[in-house]
Structure formats: C-alpha cells, structure tokens
Amino acid sequence: MSIKTYRPTTPAQRQKTTQDFDMITTRKPLKSLVKSKKQQAGKNNSGRITVRHRGGGVKRHYRILTHNLPAGLKLRVEEIEYDPNRSARIARVKDQNNNYYYVLADTNMRKGLQFETGEQAAIEASNRLPLEQIPVGTQVYAVELTPGKGAQIVRAAGASAQLMAKENGYATLRMPSGEVRKVLTGCSANIGVVGNLQHQNIKIGSAGRKRRKGIRPTVRGVVMNAADHPHGGGDGGRHGTGKAPRTPWGQLTLGYRTRHNKKTNKMIVRSRHEGKRR
Numbered sequence: 212m213s214i215k216t217y218r219p220t221t222p223a224q225r226q227k228t229t230q231d232f233d234m235i236t237t238r239k240p241l242k243s244l245v246k247s248k249k250q251q252a253g254k255n256n257s258g259r260i261t262v263r264h265r266g267g268g269v270k271r272h273y274r275i276l277t278h279n280l281p282a283g284l285k286l287r288v289e290e291i292e293y294d295p296n297r298s299a300r301i302a303r304v305k306d307q308n309n310n311y312y313y314v315l316a317d318t319n320m321r322k323g324l325q326f327e328t329g330e331q332a333a334i335e336a337s338n339r340l341p342l343e344q345i346p347v348g349t350q351v352y353a354v355e356l357t358p359g360k361g362a363q364i365v366r367a368a369g370a371s372a373q374l375m376a377k378e379n380g381y382a383t384l385r386m387p388s389g390e391v392r393k394v395l396t397g398c399s400a401n402i403g404v405v406g407n408l409q410h411q412n413i414k415i416g417s418a419g420r421k422r423r424k425g426i427r428p429t430v431r432g433v434v435m436n437a438a439d440h441p442h443g444g445g446d447g448g449r450h451g452t453g454k455a456p457r458t459p460w461g462q463l464t465l466g467y468r469t470r471h472n473k474k475t476n477k478m479i480v481r482s483r484h485e486g487k488r489r
Contacts, residue, residue, distance in 0.1 A: 214409055227416025230409055234300060236322050237290045240274060241303055244313050248273040268425025271295045277312040279361030280339055282329030288320050298368035298410045315353055315366060317403040336403040342382040343396035349374050352405045355398035368410035383480060391481035
C-alpha cells in the first residue's frame with residue numbers, strides 16, 4: 212500500500228502520485244452484486260443543477276455493499292477489490308451458506324481471512340458485534356446510529372472511532388473529526404480501522420485526472436461578476452472581500468457553523484470545534 216511517484220517527463224507527472232494497488236486480488240467484480248449507475252451530472256429530476264462542478268468522467272458500476280450483515284454469520288474473504296465509488300477498498304466475502312456479500316475492507320483483511328458477526332463473536336479485528344460487547348478503548352468502524360439499520364458513520368478510507376465509555380445504555384465514541392458523541396450500545400460496529408490508509412496522501416497532479424473522476428473546474432468567487440457571486444465585481448484589481456466570506460447564495464461560510472439539528476444535539480458530548488480557534 213505504498214505511494215508511487217513518477218519520472219517528471221511532464222509538469223503533471225512531476226506532481227502526480229498513485230497507489231500501487233498491491234492489496235487488490237481481482238479486477239473483475241461479482242456480477243450479481245453490481246448494478247449500473249446513471250450519470251446525473253449534479254442535476255435533479257427537473258434537470259436543474261443542484262450540485263455544481265459535476266459531469267463527465269469515466270463510467271462506473273455501483274457495487275452493492277451490505278452494511279447490516281445478519282448476526283451469526285461466519286464469513287471468509289474471497290477477494291479484495293477496488294471500488295470506484297468510495298475511498299476504501301471492499302472485500303468480497305462468502306458465508307457458511309455460500310451467500311456472497313460486499314463489505315468494507317479493513318487493514319486486517321486478506322484473502323482467506325475468516326471473521327464473524329453477532330454477540331457471540333470474539334473480540335478480534337474485523338469481527339462485527341454490538342458496542343455493548345466491545346471493550347472500552349477499542350478502535351471501531353462502520354458504526355450504526357440506529358440498531359439494525361446498518362453502518363452509517365466511520366466508513367471512509369483510514370477512518371476509525373475509539374470507544375471511550377459505556378454508561379446508561381449509551382456508548383461514547385471519539386469520531387475521526389474529534390467530535391465525541393453518544394451511540395446506543397445496541398448498535399453494531401466492526402473492530403479495526405478501515406483500509407487504504409494512504410488515500411489521503413495521493414496528489415491528483417493534473418486537471419485531466421480530475422475530469423476523469425467526474426469533477427469539473429471550479430472558479431473563485433472573486434473573479435466572477437457581481438451578478439454571479441457575492442464576492443464578484445470590481446475593476447479587476449486585487450481586493451479584499453470587504454465582508455465575511457459567503458457562498459454564491461449569500462450563506463456565510465469558511466468557519467461559520469450552519470449545524471441546526473435539535474434532535475441529535477443531545478447525542479453530541481463534545482463538538483469537533485471545541486478547543487480550536489473560533
């Protein structure tokens with residue numbers, strides 16, 4: 212899982228880095244766990260652009276991951292695969308009934324590895340069990356927020372949360388962002404750390420590589436016209452913003468907090484912003 216650099220035969224090659232994909236054991240996904248993925252280009256069902264800077268890119272097929280594996284399964288890793296739709300690698304696993312699933316691959320998973328799910332599973336890496344059965348201090352990933360719903364948080368490459376405490380039916384987790392929040396102890400999680408740790412160290416290097424990922428160019432607001440952005444306008448000189456940074460729609464940004472969710476405020480013990488410069 213090392214980073215590859217290239218001889219600087221072009222300016223882009225000088226900056227670009229890639230991964231060596233040494234963990235991947237097959238290039239062909241399982242056909243029954245793949246479905247076609249339509250290109251939306253950031254548009255909604257009315258054809259209006261709701262997410263800017265999307266479009267083009269290489270065609271992809273979506274891999275159907277199972278985030279809520281049933282309890283009592285004994286699984287064997289058949290292959291480690293690349294998934295173009297997420298930063299993490301995925302593992303093709305087979306249970307004792309010869310059913311196949313795709314799951315997130317952690318740093319411990321190798322071809323042939325066996326792991327389990329359910330309350331009776333051992334406290335070992337890759338096993339999935341309820342938080343109430345996991346010892347305090349353990350690193351976990353693919354954590355549920357509602358029991359039985361399936362993993363919703365801590366799913367990106369290299370991510371893990373630490374189980375800090377268990378009290379009154381709630382487990383306290385330190386999230387990758389630094390936030391400390393409570394989750395019901397009945398929620399399940401995998402033990403370990405999501406794989407592909409070097410993902411954050413990759414340098415794209417060229418505009419073309421970004422376009423193949425389906426991401427179109429982005430232009431700063433200060434170089435737009437006044438009609439197009441709150442930062443726009445002026446005589447072409449270099450200016451300060453003159454007011455707090457804003458989005459194209461006038462919403463304060465770059466540090467301004469926009470979280471307003473009273474339902475889950477009680478679950479957050481410590482915000483990810485606490486201790487940082489305000």
